[in-house]
Amino acid sequence: MSQEPSGRASPPTERVVRILDFLAQNPGERFGVSELARRVGLSKPTCLGITTSLVESGYLVRDPADKTYRLGPSLITLGHRAQESMRVSPAAREHLRRLSSRFSVTAALSGVVDDRITVLDLVAPAGTRTGVEVGQSYPFAPPVGLMFVLWDDEAERDWLAREPTLPLRTDTERLTRVISACRADGYLVERMTPAGRRLYSLMAGMSADLPDELRALLGELVSDIGERVYLRDESPGGRTRHDISVISAPVFDHYRRQVMVTSLHIGSALTDSEIAERARALVATADAVTAQLGGVKPDS
Structure with a gap:
């Protein structure tokens, strides 16, 4: 039996999840904002805004030399908390x-x-x-x-x-x-x-x-x-x-x-x-x- 959705979807949240999921699926690689936007199907300005916020919160790390992004240390804490829960x-x-x-x-x-x-x-x-x-x-x-x-x-x-x-x-x-x-x-x-x-x-x-x-x-x-x-x-x-x-x-x-x-x-x-x-x-x-x-x- 199909279940009713618990609430309306949030497109802005879905975009954040899309970026995090993509980087999690490619843990050994780093991506510039242009390529990242292309790979996840977002506009460059939208992708840049999201990645900037994620960097500020520690969920992503931005390499200052080549301006690429990878997963950040705050996700480690989240993962540990999820396991504990x-x-x-x-x-x-x-x-x-x-x-x-x-x-x-x-x-x-x-x-x-x-x-x-x-x-x-x-x-x-x-x-x-x-x-x-x-x-x-x-x-x-x-x-x-x-x-x-x-x-x-x-x-x-x-x-x-x-x-x-x-x-x-x-x-x-x-x-x-x-x-x-x-x-x-x-x-x-x-x-x-x-x-x-x-x-x-x-x-x-x-x-x-x-x-x-x-x-x-x-x-x-x-x-x-x-x-x-x-x-x-x-x-x-x-x-x-x-x-x-x-x-x-x-x-x-x-x-x-x-x-x-x-x-x-x-x-x-x-x-x-x-x-x-x-x-x-x-x-x-x-x-x-x-x-x-x-x-x-x-x-x-």
Whole structure:
């Protein structure tokens, strides 16, 4: 169901956001006012007025030599305050750092913000191209978001009732098995093909209202919500390796409700024992973040 807008849009504010978003998408570059105005679709006088105000407030920095602009230090403070408001503490980041260092993969913390799955923090090994960034968001609708509803029956029903982002064929029996196994283990392991990884890349930042043609095309890559989930009892065991995308574990608040997810972005083939080792460490990290929030882990 579409929601009514909460208020009228503000064109002047939208122009400011357009400039900040563009510079955030090009963090390693600097732009003169003429090029910046052209790239964001504003007149030069309008762009100059905005950038001047942003420089004065510290949100942009202007190089006096070549008169180019880049993001400023005041945005760092805003980012830290935003993380704090979403209960992402420095201690939580330290847990992510240890996890990332131990397994040489990206460790992330994410939550559902305004009906979108949003990356709240992440730590990656030096030189790693993560493919995901802090602040990046995805539509919270099937098939995306299973990890956020596995431990809450009501949340699961609400999520399944949402308009799917892609055409789906849901195997109810399979999904029931997945939910039962993940609740017993305390974590979710997702397998993903290269095509599936491209799917998530395409969906980053998109709304749930995709064009019909794109929905149909992407729907060919995902047929069932639970089909990509790795379950231990389905593995032949031994030295068999599984292409694993993400391992996720829940973080709870003091009402025993899931509020965030910790994840390890694997992106490689692992044996059953390697999956179990990483999953145990991830669950321990999720439990530590839960404790820092004053949260309580459900009994089962």
